[in-house]
Amino acid sequence: MSRLIESPAWQALKAHQKVIEPLHMRQMFRDDPARFDKFSVQLNGLLFDYSKNRINAETVKLLLALASQAGLPGWIERLFSGDKVNSTERRAALHTALRTPQGIPVLVDGKDVMPDVHRVLGLMRSFSDAVRNGTHRGHTGKQITDIVNIGIGGSDLGPLMACEALKPYGSPNLRAHFVSNIDSTQLTETLKKLDAESTLFIVSSKSFTTQETLTNARSARVWLVERLGDEQAVARHFAAISTNLDATAKFGIDPRNVFEFWDWVGGRYSLWSAIGLPIALYIGMDNFEELLGGAHAMDEHFRNAPLEQNIPALMGLLGIWYGNFFGAGSHALFPYDQYLHRFPAYLQQLDMESNGKRVDRDGTPVDYDTGMVIWGELGTNGQHAFFQLIHQGTRMIPADFIAPLHSHNPLGEHHSLLLANCFAQTEALMLGKTVEEARVELEAQGLRGEALEALLQHKVFPGNKPTNTLLFDRLDPHTLGMLIALYEHKVFVQSVLWNINPFDQWGVELGKQLAGKILPELRDGSLASRHDASTRGLIQHYHERCR
Numbered sequence: 001m002s003r004l005i006e007s008p009a010w011q012a013l014k015a016h017q018k019v020i021e022p023l024h025m026r027q028m029f030r031d032d033p034a035r036f037d038k039f040s041v042q043l044n045g046l047l048f049d050y051s052k053n054r055i056n057a058e059t060v061k062l063l064l065a066l067a068s069q070a071g072l073p074g075w076i077e078r079l080f081s082g083d084k085v086n087s088t089e090r091r092a093a094l095h096t097a098l099r100t101p102q103g104i105p106v107l108v109d110g111k112d113v114m115p116d117v118h119r120v121l122g123l124m125r126s127f128s129d130a131v132r133n134g135t136h137r138g139h140t141g142k143q144i145t146d147i148v149n150i151g152i153g154g155s156d157l158g159p160l161m162a163c164e165a166l167k168p169y170g171s172p173n174l175r176a177h178f179v180s181n182i183d184s185t186q187l188t189e190t191l192k193k194l195d196a197e198s199t200l201f202i203v204s205s206k207s208f209t210t211q212e213t214l215t216n217a218r219s220a221r222v223w224l225v226e227r228l229g230d231e232q233a234v235a236r237h238f239a240a241i242s243t244n245l246d247a248t249a250k251f252g253i254d255p256r257n258v259f260e261f262w263d264w265v266g267g268r269y270s271l272w273s274a275i276g277l278p279i280a281l282y283i284g285m286d287n288f289e290e291l292l293g294g295a296h297a298m299d300e301h302f303r304n305a306p307l308e309q310n311i312p313a314l315m316g317l318l319g320i321w322y323g324n325f326f327g328a329g330s331h332a333l334f335p336y337d338q339y340l341h342r343f344p345a346y347l348q349q350l351d352m353e354s355n356g357k358r359v360d361r362d363g364t365p366v367d368y369d370t371g372m373v374i375w376g377e378l379g380t381n382g383q384h385a386f387f388q389l390i391h392q393g394t395r396m397i398p399a400d401f402i403a404p405l406h407s408h409n410p411l412g413e414h415h416s417l418l419l420a421n422c423f424a425q426t427e428a429l430m431l432g433k434t435v436e437e438a439r440v441e442l443e444a445q446g447l448r449g450e451a452l453e454a455l456l457q458h459k460v461f462p463g464n465k466p467t468n469t470l471l472f473d474r475l476d477p478h479t480l481g482m483l484i485a486l487y488e489h490k491v492f493v494q495s496v497l498w499n500i501n502p503f504d505q506w507g508v509e510l511g512k513q514l515a516g517k518i519l520p521e522l523r524d525g526s527l528a529s530r531h532d533a534s535t536r537g538l539i540q541h542y543h544e545r546c547r
Protein backbone atom coordinates (compact mmCIF):
# COMPACT_ATOMS: atom_id res chain seq x y z
CA MET A 1 0.00 0.00 0.00
CA SER A 2 1.22 3.51 -0.79
CA ARG A 3 2.08 5.99 1.92
CA LEU A 4 -0.96 8.03 0.89
CA ILE A 5 -3.42 5.18 1.38
CA GLU A 6 -1.80 4.19 4.66
CA SER A 7 -1.71 7.74 5.97
CA PRO A 8 -3.85 8.64 8.97
CA ALA A 9 -5.71 11.38 7.06
CA TRP A 10 -6.68 8.98 4.23
CA GLN A 11 -7.71 6.22 6.62
CA ALA A 12 -9.77 8.67 8.67
CA LEU A 13 -11.63 9.71 5.51
CA LYS A 14 -12.20 6.09 4.57
CA ALA A 15 -13.79 5.40 7.93
CA HIS A 16 -15.77 8.63 7.73
CA GLN A 17 -17.13 7.68 4.30
CA LYS A 18 -18.89 4.73 5.98
CA VAL A 19 -20.63 7.20 8.28
CA ILE A 20 -21.69 9.53 5.47
CA GLU A 21 -22.68 6.81 2.94
CA PRO A 22 -26.09 6.01 4.49
CA LEU A 23 -26.99 9.66 5.12
CA HIS A 24 -29.25 11.52 2.71
CA MET A 25 -28.67 15.19 1.96
CA ARG A 26 -32.42 15.73 2.24
CA GLN A 27 -32.10 14.94 5.92
CA MET A 28 -28.89 16.93 6.29
CA PHE A 29 -30.67 20.05 4.97
CA ARG A 30 -33.62 19.40 7.27
CA ASP A 31 -31.34 18.99 10.29
CA ASP A 32 -29.27 22.09 9.63
CA PRO A 33 -31.03 25.21 8.38
CA ALA A 34 -27.66 27.02 8.22
CA ARG A 35 -26.17 24.50 5.80
CA PHE A 36 -26.05 26.92 2.87
CA ASP A 37 -24.28 29.58 4.97
CA LYS A 38 -21.81 27.05 6.29
CA PHE A 39 -20.97 25.52 2.94
CA SER A 40 -20.78 28.48 0.57
CA VAL A 41 -18.12 31.09 -0.15
CA GLN A 42 -18.39 34.45 -1.91
CA LEU A 43 -15.51 36.10 -3.70
CA ASN A 44 -15.79 39.37 -5.66
CA GLY A 45 -19.32 38.62 -6.83
CA LEU A 46 -18.69 34.91 -7.40
CA LEU A 47 -20.80 32.62 -5.25
CA PHE A 48 -19.59 29.05 -4.70
CA ASP A 49 -22.33 26.94 -3.15
CA TYR A 50 -21.10 23.51 -2.13
CA SER A 51 -23.82 22.75 0.37
CA LYS A 52 -25.44 20.14 -1.94
CA ASN A 53 -22.60 17.72 -1.31
CA ARG A 54 -22.49 14.55 0.75
CA ILE A 55 -20.50 16.22 3.48
CA ASN A 56 -20.78 17.55 6.99
CA ALA A 57 -18.44 19.73 9.03
CA GLU A 58 -16.39 16.65 9.94
CA THR A 59 -15.91 15.74 6.25
CA VAL A 60 -14.51 19.18 5.50
CA LYS A 61 -12.22 18.96 8.54
CA LEU A 62 -10.88 15.58 7.42
CA LEU A 63 -10.40 16.69 3.81
CA LEU A 64 -8.50 19.74 5.04
CA ALA A 65 -6.36 17.44 7.17
CA LEU A 66 -5.55 15.44 4.03
CA ALA A 67 -4.57 18.70 2.31
CA SER A 68 -2.26 19.75 5.10
CA GLN A 69 -0.77 16.24 5.30
CA ALA A 70 0.10 16.68 1.58
CA GLY A 71 1.64 20.08 2.34
CA LEU A 72 -0.79 21.95 0.08
CA PRO A 73 0.03 25.47 1.37
CA GLY A 74 3.73 24.84 0.72
CA TRP A 75 3.00 23.56 -2.79
CA ILE A 76 0.88 26.63 -3.54
CA GLU A 77 3.82 28.80 -2.56
CA ARG A 78 6.18 26.72 -4.70
CA LEU A 79 3.86 27.10 -7.69
CA PHE A 80 3.66 30.89 -7.40
CA SER A 81 7.30 31.47 -6.62
CA GLY A 82 8.65 29.77 -9.74
CA ASP A 83 9.94 26.51 -8.24
CA LYS A 84 10.40 23.71 -10.76
CA VAL A 85 7.10 22.05 -9.88
CA ASN A 86 7.13 20.37 -13.31
CA SER A 87 9.78 17.92 -12.15
CA THR A 88 9.93 15.62 -15.18
CA GLU A 89 10.61 18.53 -17.51
CA ARG A 90 12.56 20.49 -14.88
CA ARG A 91 10.45 23.56 -15.39
CA ALA A 92 8.47 26.04 -13.40
CA ALA A 93 4.75 26.34 -14.17
CA LEU A 94 4.26 30.05 -13.94
CA HIS A 95 0.99 30.79 -15.69
CA THR A 96 0.22 32.92 -12.62
CA ALA A 97 3.13 35.26 -13.54
CA LEU A 98 1.43 35.99 -16.86
CA ARG A 99 -1.39 37.76 -15.03
CA THR A 100 0.68 39.39 -12.31
CA PRO A 101 0.59 43.21 -12.43
CA GLN A 102 3.73 45.15 -13.22
CA GLY A 103 6.15 45.84 -10.40
CA ILE A 104 5.92 42.48 -8.63
CA PRO A 105 9.04 40.44 -9.48
CA VAL A 106 8.75 36.70 -10.20
CA LEU A 107 12.02 34.83 -10.41
CA VAL A 108 12.85 31.82 -12.60
CA ASP A 109 16.41 30.58 -12.09
CA GLY A 110 17.17 33.87 -10.37
CA LYS A 111 15.91 35.99 -13.30
CA ASP A 112 12.87 38.24 -12.98
CA VAL A 113 10.55 37.18 -15.81
CA MET A 114 8.10 40.05 -15.37
CA PRO A 115 9.83 42.58 -17.67
CA ASP A 116 9.59 40.05 -20.53
CA VAL A 117 5.96 39.26 -19.71
CA HIS A 118 5.00 42.93 -19.86
CA ARG A 119 7.14 43.58 -22.93
CA VAL A 120 5.20 40.92 -24.87
CA LEU A 121 1.89 42.22 -23.52
CA GLY A 122 2.95 45.61 -24.90
CA LEU A 123 3.66 44.06 -28.32
CA MET A 124 0.28 42.34 -28.24
CA ARG A 125 -1.34 45.69 -27.53
CA SER A 126 0.41 47.45 -30.42
CA PHE A 127 -0.36 44.65 -32.85
CA SER A 128 -3.99 44.16 -31.83
CA ASP A 129 -4.60 47.94 -31.86
CA ALA A 130 -3.01 48.19 -35.30
CA VAL A 131 -5.15 45.41 -36.75
CA ARG A 132 -8.31 46.70 -35.10
CA ASN A 133 -7.84 50.34 -36.15
CA GLY A 134 -6.72 49.46 -39.66
CA THR A 135 -3.08 50.55 -39.37
CA HIS A 136 -1.98 46.98 -40.03
CA ARG A 137 -3.69 46.10 -43.31
CA GLY A 138 -3.47 43.25 -45.74
CA HIS A 139 -0.99 43.13 -48.64
CA THR A 140 -3.40 44.86 -51.01
CA GLY A 141 -4.35 47.54 -48.49
CA LYS A 142 -7.61 46.02 -47.32
CA GLN A 143 -8.52 46.14 -43.64
CA ILE A 144 -8.33 42.80 -41.80
CA THR A 145 -11.81 41.40 -41.22
CA ASP A 146 -11.03 37.76 -40.38
CA ILE A 147 -8.45 36.17 -38.13
CA VAL A 148 -7.75 32.46 -38.38
CA ASN A 149 -5.96 30.86 -35.45
CA ILE A 150 -4.11 27.75 -36.54
CA GLY A 151 -3.17 25.69 -33.49
CA ILE A 152 -4.26 22.63 -31.56
CA GLY A 153 -4.67 21.54 -27.92
CA GLY A 154 -3.56 24.34 -25.64
CA SER A 155 -2.87 26.52 -28.66
CA ASP A 156 -6.51 26.28 -29.73
CA LEU A 157 -8.93 25.40 -26.96
CA GLY A 158 -8.26 28.36 -24.65
CA PRO A 159 -8.43 31.13 -27.26
CA LEU A 160 -11.42 29.46 -28.95
CA MET A 161 -13.31 29.03 -25.69
CA ALA A 162 -12.55 32.61 -24.58
CA CYS A 163 -13.49 34.21 -27.92
CA GLU A 164 -16.80 32.35 -27.82
CA ALA A 165 -17.36 33.20 -24.16
CA LEU A 166 -16.65 36.90 -24.71
CA LYS A 167 -18.54 37.39 -27.96
CA PRO A 168 -20.48 40.36 -26.55
CA TYR A 169 -17.12 42.14 -26.22
CA GLY A 170 -15.92 41.18 -29.70
CA SER A 171 -15.27 43.74 -32.41
CA PRO A 172 -18.18 43.92 -34.88
CA ASN A 173 -15.57 44.31 -37.64
CA LEU A 174 -13.63 41.13 -36.90
CA ARG A 175 -14.49 37.48 -37.07
CA ALA A 176 -12.34 34.89 -35.28
CA HIS A 177 -11.96 31.42 -36.78
CA PHE A 178 -10.12 28.43 -35.36
CA VAL A 179 -8.53 25.63 -37.33
CA SER A 180 -7.02 22.81 -35.29
CA ASN A 181 -7.74 19.47 -36.90
CA ILE A 182 -5.43 17.78 -39.40
CA ASP A 183 -8.66 16.77 -41.16
CA SER A 184 -8.56 19.05 -44.21
CA THR A 185 -12.30 19.55 -43.97
CA GLN A 186 -11.90 22.08 -41.18
CA LEU A 187 -9.42 24.27 -43.06
CA THR A 188 -11.30 23.93 -46.34
CA GLU A 189 -14.65 24.84 -44.81
CA THR A 190 -13.09 27.80 -42.99
CA LEU A 191 -11.28 29.17 -46.04
CA LYS A 192 -14.41 28.87 -48.21
CA LYS A 193 -15.90 31.78 -46.31
CA LEU A 194 -12.83 34.03 -46.45
CA ASP A 195 -11.28 36.67 -48.65
CA ALA A 196 -7.48 36.30 -48.68
CA GLU A 197 -6.99 40.06 -48.95
CA SER A 198 -8.57 40.67 -45.55
CA THR A 199 -7.53 37.51 -43.68
CA LEU A 200 -4.83 37.27 -41.01
CA PHE A 201 -3.50 33.85 -40.02
CA ILE A 202 -2.04 33.33 -36.56
CA VAL A 203 0.04 30.19 -36.31
CA SER A 204 0.03 29.21 -32.63
CA SER A 205 2.29 26.49 -31.37
CA LYS A 206 4.39 26.35 -28.23
CA SER A 207 6.81 23.90 -29.81
CA PHE A 208 6.27 24.93 -33.45
CA THR A 209 6.77 21.28 -34.36
CA THR A 210 3.18 20.07 -34.06
CA GLN A 211 2.28 18.19 -37.24
CA GLU A 212 -1.34 19.32 -37.41
CA THR A 213 -0.49 22.99 -36.98
CA LEU A 214 2.41 23.10 -39.39
CA THR A 215 0.48 21.16 -42.04
CA ASN A 216 -2.52 23.49 -41.75
CA ALA A 217 -0.24 26.55 -41.75
CA ARG A 218 1.53 25.38 -44.93
CA SER A 219 -1.78 24.77 -46.68
CA ALA A 220 -3.10 28.15 -45.56
CA ARG A 221 0.04 29.79 -46.90
CA VAL A 222 -0.38 28.13 -50.30
CA TRP A 223 -4.01 29.29 -50.35
CA LEU A 224 -2.99 32.86 -49.57
CA VAL A 225 -0.14 33.08 -52.07
CA GLU A 226 -2.29 31.50 -54.81
CA ARG A 227 -4.97 34.10 -54.27
CA LEU A 228 -2.76 37.16 -53.85
CA GLY A 229 -0.20 36.00 -56.40
CA ASP A 230 2.75 37.22 -54.39
CA GLU A 231 5.03 35.49 -51.84
CA GLN A 232 5.60 38.89 -50.23
CA ALA A 233 1.96 38.85 -49.10
CA VAL A 234 2.84 36.34 -46.36
CA ALA A 235 4.52 39.09 -44.30
CA ARG A 236 1.28 40.99 -43.66
CA HIS A 237 -1.02 37.99 -43.45
CA PHE A 238 0.84 35.64 -41.10
CA ALA A 239 1.74 36.04 -37.44
CA ALA A 240 3.13 33.37 -35.13
CA ILE A 241 3.13 32.64 -31.44
CA SER A 242 5.71 30.26 -30.06
CA THR A 243 8.53 29.57 -27.64
CA ASN A 244 10.60 28.35 -30.62
CA LEU A 245 11.67 31.50 -32.47
CA ASP A 246 14.15 29.64 -34.70
CA ALA A 247 11.32 27.52 -36.07
CA THR A 248 9.04 30.51 -36.71
CA ALA A 249 11.87 32.19 -38.62
CA LYS A 250 12.49 29.00 -40.63
CA PHE A 251 8.80 28.86 -41.47
CA GLY A 252 9.17 32.34 -42.97
CA ILE A 253 7.13 34.43 -40.55
CA ASP A 254 8.19 38.06 -40.41
CA PRO A 255 9.96 38.46 -37.02
CA ARG A 256 7.95 41.66 -36.45
CA ASN A 257 4.82 39.47 -36.34
CA VAL A 258 6.21 36.87 -33.95
CA PHE A 259 5.06 36.83 -30.35
CA GLU A 260 7.11 34.92 -27.87
CA PHE A 261 6.34 32.98 -24.73
CA TRP A 262 8.42 30.73 -22.52
CA ASP A 263 8.88 27.10 -21.61
CA TRP A 264 7.61 27.75 -18.09
CA VAL A 265 4.12 28.24 -19.59
CA GLY A 266 2.35 24.91 -20.10
CA GLY A 267 0.33 24.59 -23.32
CA ARG A 268 -2.99 24.11 -21.54
CA TYR A 269 -2.17 27.05 -19.22
CA SER A 270 -1.10 29.37 -22.02
CA LEU A 271 -4.12 31.47 -22.97
CA TRP A 272 -2.80 34.23 -20.69
CA SER A 273 0.38 34.48 -22.75
CA ALA A 274 0.80 35.56 -26.39
CA ILE A 275 -1.30 32.46 -27.19
CA GLY A 276 -4.15 34.78 -26.16
CA LEU A 277 -3.44 37.10 -29.12
CA PRO A 278 -6.59 36.04 -31.02
CA ILE A 279 -8.57 36.93 -27.89
CA ALA A 280 -6.83 40.32 -27.65
CA LEU A 281 -7.48 40.95 -31.34
CA TYR A 282 -11.12 40.03 -31.04
CA ILE A 283 -12.09 41.72 -27.75
CA GLY A 284 -9.35 44.38 -27.62
CA MET A 285 -6.35 44.54 -25.32
CA ASP A 286 -8.15 46.43 -22.54
CA ASN A 287 -10.64 43.59 -22.25
CA PHE A 288 -7.83 41.02 -22.47
CA GLU A 289 -6.19 42.76 -19.51
CA GLU A 290 -9.50 42.53 -17.64
CA LEU A 291 -9.37 38.78 -18.25
CA LEU A 292 -5.85 38.70 -16.79
CA GLY A 293 -7.07 40.81 -13.86
CA GLY A 294 -9.82 38.32 -13.08
CA ALA A 295 -7.36 35.44 -13.10
CA HIS A 296 -5.02 37.43 -10.85
CA ALA A 297 -7.86 38.04 -8.39
CA MET A 298 -8.40 34.28 -8.22
CA ASP A 299 -4.63 33.74 -7.83
CA GLU A 300 -4.59 36.08 -4.85
CA HIS A 301 -7.52 34.22 -3.32
CA PHE A 302 -5.90 30.82 -3.90
CA ARG A 303 -2.59 31.97 -2.48
CA ASN A 304 -3.91 33.82 0.56
CA ALA A 305 -7.33 32.54 1.65
CA PRO A 306 -7.34 29.96 4.44
CA LEU A 307 -8.02 26.52 2.97
CA GLU A 308 -11.46 26.25 4.57
CA GLN A 309 -12.52 29.38 2.62
CA ASN A 310 -10.42 28.64 -0.45
CA ILE A 311 -12.68 27.88 -3.44
CA PRO A 312 -10.14 26.01 -5.63
CA ALA A 313 -8.96 24.00 -2.62
CA LEU A 314 -12.51 23.07 -1.63
CA MET A 315 -13.44 22.13 -5.20
CA GLY A 316 -10.34 19.97 -5.53
CA LEU A 317 -10.95 18.24 -2.22
CA LEU A 318 -14.59 17.52 -3.04
CA GLY A 319 -13.46 15.89 -6.28
CA ILE A 320 -11.12 13.66 -4.30
CA TRP A 321 -13.88 12.83 -1.83
CA TYR A 322 -16.05 11.42 -4.63
CA GLY A 323 -13.32 10.04 -6.88
CA ASN A 324 -11.32 8.25 -4.20
CA PHE A 325 -13.85 7.49 -1.49
CA PHE A 326 -17.12 6.97 -3.39
CA GLY A 327 -15.63 5.53 -6.59
CA ALA A 328 -17.00 8.22 -8.91
CA GLY A 329 -15.27 7.99 -12.29
CA SER A 330 -16.40 11.17 -13.95
CA HIS A 331 -17.16 14.77 -13.16
CA ALA A 332 -19.59 16.82 -15.22
CA LEU A 333 -19.80 20.56 -15.92
CA PHE A 334 -23.01 22.26 -16.92
CA PRO A 335 -22.69 25.91 -17.90
CA TYR A 336 -26.09 27.59 -18.08
CA ASP A 337 -24.73 30.20 -20.48
CA GLN A 338 -24.70 29.72 -24.22
CA TYR A 339 -21.47 31.71 -24.52
CA LEU A 340 -19.68 29.04 -22.44
CA HIS A 341 -20.41 26.28 -24.93
CA ARG A 342 -16.71 25.39 -25.34
CA PHE A 343 -15.92 25.60 -21.62
CA PRO A 344 -16.33 21.85 -20.99
CA ALA A 345 -14.02 21.02 -23.92
CA TYR A 346 -11.44 23.47 -22.63
CA LEU A 347 -11.62 22.02 -19.12
CA GLN A 348 -11.31 18.52 -20.48
CA GLN A 349 -7.81 19.27 -21.68
CA LEU A 350 -6.93 21.30 -18.61
CA ASP A 351 -7.97 18.58 -16.20
CA MET A 352 -7.51 15.29 -18.04
CA GLU A 353 -4.16 16.12 -19.65
CA SER A 354 -2.91 17.39 -16.30
CA ASN A 355 -4.13 14.74 -13.91
CA GLY A 356 -4.39 11.70 -16.19
CA LYS A 357 -1.32 10.13 -14.57
CA ARG A 358 -0.51 6.61 -13.37
CA VAL A 359 2.70 7.19 -11.43
CA ASP A 360 3.46 9.55 -8.58
CA ARG A 361 6.16 12.21 -8.57
CA ASP A 362 8.77 9.54 -7.80
CA GLY A 363 7.68 7.34 -10.70
CA THR A 364 5.98 4.77 -8.49
CA PRO A 365 2.66 3.44 -9.85
CA VAL A 366 -0.18 4.80 -7.76
CA ASP A 367 -2.63 2.49 -6.01
CA TYR A 368 -5.44 5.06 -5.96
CA ASP A 369 -7.43 6.68 -8.75
CA THR A 370 -6.21 9.99 -10.14
CA GLY A 371 -7.88 12.31 -12.69
CA MET A 372 -11.56 11.84 -13.40
CA VAL A 373 -13.22 11.84 -16.80
CA ILE A 374 -14.36 15.42 -17.34
CA TRP A 375 -17.31 16.08 -19.59
CA GLY A 376 -20.22 18.42 -19.95
CA GLU A 377 -22.75 20.27 -22.00
CA LEU A 378 -24.80 23.41 -21.87
CA GLY A 379 -27.86 23.65 -19.72
CA THR A 380 -30.66 23.34 -20.49
CA ASN A 381 -29.72 21.16 -23.48
CA GLY A 382 -28.13 18.40 -21.39
CA GLN A 383 -31.31 18.06 -19.33
CA HIS A 384 -33.13 16.77 -22.39
CA ALA A 385 -30.35 14.40 -23.38
CA PHE A 386 -28.33 12.62 -20.71
CA PHE A 387 -29.51 13.98 -17.35
CA GLN A 388 -31.69 10.86 -17.09
CA LEU A 389 -28.59 8.80 -16.29
CA ILE A 390 -27.47 11.24 -13.60
CA HIS A 391 -30.91 11.25 -11.97
CA GLN A 392 -31.80 7.58 -12.18
CA GLY A 393 -28.75 5.68 -13.44
CA THR A 394 -26.51 3.57 -11.24
CA ARG A 395 -23.39 5.77 -11.28
CA MET A 396 -22.52 8.73 -9.14
CA ILE A 397 -21.66 11.74 -11.30
CA PRO A 398 -20.77 14.81 -9.29
CA ALA A 399 -21.40 17.98 -11.29
CA ASP A 400 -20.73 21.72 -11.34
CA PHE A 401 -23.55 24.03 -12.38
CA ILE A 402 -22.27 27.37 -13.63
CA ALA A 403 -24.56 30.33 -14.35
CA PRO A 404 -24.67 34.13 -14.71
CA LEU A 405 -27.38 36.05 -12.88
CA HIS A 406 -27.79 38.37 -15.85
CA SER A 407 -27.89 37.62 -19.55
CA HIS A 408 -26.11 39.69 -22.18
CA ASN A 409 -29.23 39.18 -24.27
CA PRO A 410 -32.25 39.72 -22.03
CA LEU A 411 -35.39 38.56 -23.78
CA GLY A 412 -38.73 38.18 -22.06
CA GLU A 413 -38.59 35.48 -19.41
CA HIS A 414 -35.80 33.46 -21.04
CA HIS A 415 -33.17 34.10 -18.41
CA SER A 416 -35.45 33.46 -15.43
CA LEU A 417 -36.46 30.20 -17.07
CA LEU A 418 -32.82 29.28 -17.63
CA LEU A 419 -31.92 29.96 -14.00
CA ALA A 420 -35.05 28.24 -12.71
CA ASN A 421 -33.93 25.12 -14.58
CA CYS A 422 -30.39 25.38 -13.25
CA PHE A 423 -31.52 25.70 -9.63
CA ALA A 424 -34.22 23.06 -10.08
CA GLN A 425 -31.79 20.48 -11.40
CA THR A 426 -29.48 20.76 -8.40
CA GLU A 427 -32.51 20.61 -6.13
CA ALA A 428 -33.93 17.56 -7.88
CA LEU A 429 -30.56 15.81 -7.89
CA MET A 430 -30.22 16.41 -4.18
CA LEU A 431 -33.81 15.73 -3.09
CA GLY A 432 -34.86 12.95 -5.40
CA LYS A 433 -38.37 11.60 -5.10
CA THR A 434 -39.29 8.97 -2.52
CA VAL A 435 -41.63 6.00 -3.04
CA GLU A 436 -44.23 7.76 -0.91
CA GLU A 437 -44.03 10.93 -2.96
CA ALA A 438 -44.19 8.97 -6.19
CA ARG A 439 -47.25 7.08 -4.90
CA VAL A 440 -49.08 10.29 -3.99
CA GLU A 441 -48.31 11.72 -7.39
CA LEU A 442 -49.56 8.63 -9.24
CA GLU A 443 -52.69 8.52 -7.12
CA ALA A 444 -53.34 12.17 -7.95
CA GLN A 445 -53.18 11.13 -11.60
CA GLY A 446 -55.94 8.60 -10.89
CA LEU A 447 -53.81 5.44 -10.85
CA ARG A 448 -54.66 2.66 -8.43
CA GLY A 449 -53.80 -0.98 -7.69
CA GLU A 450 -51.67 -2.96 -10.13
CA ALA A 451 -51.37 -0.13 -12.62
CA LEU A 452 -49.90 2.09 -9.93
CA GLU A 453 -47.57 -0.58 -8.54
CA ALA A 454 -46.25 -1.36 -12.03
CA LEU A 455 -45.12 2.24 -12.46
CA LEU A 456 -44.12 3.10 -8.92
CA GLN A 457 -40.42 2.14 -8.89
CA HIS A 458 -39.85 3.78 -12.26
CA LYS A 459 -40.99 7.07 -10.80
CA VAL A 460 -38.62 6.99 -7.84
CA PHE A 461 -35.51 9.20 -7.84
CA PRO A 462 -32.90 8.26 -5.25
CA GLY A 463 -31.55 11.84 -5.01
CA ASN A 464 -28.47 12.45 -2.83
CA LYS A 465 -26.53 13.38 -6.00
CA PRO A 466 -23.78 15.90 -5.30
CA THR A 467 -23.49 19.22 -7.11
CA ASN A 468 -21.63 22.52 -6.77
CA THR A 469 -23.15 25.74 -8.03
CA LEU A 470 -21.13 28.72 -9.22
CA LEU A 471 -23.09 31.94 -9.75
CA PHE A 472 -21.77 35.27 -10.95
CA ASP A 473 -23.22 38.55 -12.08
CA ARG A 474 -22.52 38.46 -15.79
CA LEU A 475 -20.03 36.66 -18.02
CA ASP A 476 -17.54 39.50 -18.52
CA PRO A 477 -13.77 39.23 -19.12
CA HIS A 478 -12.92 39.61 -15.43
CA THR A 479 -15.33 36.87 -14.40
CA LEU A 480 -14.17 34.52 -17.13
CA GLY A 481 -10.57 35.06 -15.94
CA MET A 482 -11.62 34.15 -12.42
CA LEU A 483 -13.48 31.04 -13.55
CA ILE A 484 -10.62 29.67 -15.65
CA ALA A 485 -8.03 30.31 -12.95
CA LEU A 486 -10.35 28.66 -10.42
CA TYR A 487 -10.34 25.43 -12.42
CA GLU A 488 -6.58 25.63 -13.07
CA HIS A 489 -5.99 25.76 -9.34
CA LYS A 490 -8.53 23.05 -8.60
CA VAL A 491 -6.56 20.76 -10.91
CA PHE A 492 -3.33 21.72 -9.13
CA VAL A 493 -4.83 21.01 -5.70
CA GLN A 494 -5.81 17.52 -6.79
CA SER A 495 -2.37 16.85 -8.26
CA VAL A 496 -0.76 17.80 -4.95
CA LEU A 497 -3.06 15.50 -3.01
CA TRP A 498 -2.34 12.63 -5.41
CA ASN A 499 1.37 13.47 -5.44
CA ILE A 500 1.50 13.55 -9.25
CA ASN A 501 3.01 16.02 -11.71
CA PRO A 502 0.14 17.82 -13.49
CA PHE A 503 2.40 19.77 -15.85
CA ASP A 504 3.73 17.10 -18.21
CA GLN A 505 1.80 15.03 -20.78
CA TRP A 506 3.99 12.17 -21.96
CA GLY A 507 0.87 10.12 -22.63
CA VAL A 508 0.21 11.91 -25.90
CA GLU A 509 3.56 10.87 -27.37
CA LEU A 510 3.11 7.19 -28.22
CA GLY A 511 0.27 7.68 -30.70
CA LYS A 512 2.24 10.48 -32.39
CA GLN A 513 5.31 8.23 -32.76
CA LEU A 514 3.29 5.39 -34.23
CA ALA A 515 1.47 7.74 -36.64
CA GLY A 516 4.90 8.83 -37.86
CA LYS A 517 5.71 5.20 -38.66
CA ILE A 518 2.39 4.43 -40.34
CA LEU A 519 2.34 7.51 -42.58
CA PRO A 520 5.09 6.23 -44.97
CA GLU A 521 3.23 2.91 -45.24
CA LEU A 522 0.07 4.74 -46.33
CA ARG A 523 2.12 6.78 -48.78
CA ASP A 524 4.01 3.96 -50.50
CA GLY A 525 1.73 0.98 -50.00
CA SER A 526 4.18 -0.98 -47.86
CA LEU A 527 3.20 -2.87 -44.73
CA ALA A 528 5.58 -3.50 -41.85
CA SER A 529 5.31 -6.90 -40.23
CA ARG A 530 5.72 -5.50 -36.72
CA HIS A 531 2.08 -4.34 -36.59
CA ASP A 532 -0.49 -6.35 -34.71
CA ALA A 533 -3.13 -8.12 -36.80
CA SER A 534 -5.75 -5.41 -36.31
CA THR A 535 -3.49 -2.53 -37.35
CA ARG A 536 -2.20 -4.58 -40.31
CA GLY A 537 -5.79 -5.29 -41.31
CA LEU A 538 -6.70 -1.61 -41.17
CA ILE A 539 -3.68 -0.54 -43.23
CA GLN A 540 -4.29 -3.32 -45.76
CA HIS A 541 -7.94 -2.28 -46.04
CA TYR A 542 -6.77 1.26 -46.79
CA HIS A 543 -4.33 -0.01 -49.43
CA GLU A 544 -7.04 -2.07 -51.12
CA ARG A 545 -9.57 0.74 -51.20
CA CYS A 546 -7.54 3.91 -51.57
CA ARG A 547 -4.55 3.17 -53.77
Ligand SMILES: O=P(O)(O)OC[C@H]1O[C@H](O)[C@H](O)[C@@H](O)[C@@H]1O
Pocket (backbone or CB within 6 Å): 152, 153, 154, 155, 204, 205, 206, 207, 208, 209, 210, 213, 267, 268, 353, 505, 508
Ligand atom coordinates in the same frame (compact mmCIF):
# COMPACT_ATOMS: atom_id res chain seq x y z
O1 LIG B 1 1.41 24.31 -28.86
P1 LIG B 1 1.96 23.06 -29.46
O2 LIG B 1 3.42 22.86 -29.16
O3 LIG B 1 1.69 23.01 -30.95
O4 LIG B 1 1.22 21.85 -28.81
C1 LIG B 1 -0.15 21.64 -28.97
C2 LIG B 1 -0.68 20.55 -28.07
O5 LIG B 1 -0.21 19.30 -28.50
C3 LIG B 1 0.44 18.39 -27.64
O6 LIG B 1 0.39 17.12 -28.21
C4 LIG B 1 -0.05 18.36 -26.23
O7 LIG B 1 -0.82 17.24 -25.94
C5 LIG B 1 -0.79 19.60 -25.80
O8 LIG B 1 -0.54 19.82 -24.45
C6 LIG B 1 -0.41 20.80 -26.60
O9 LIG B 1 -1.15 21.90 -26.15
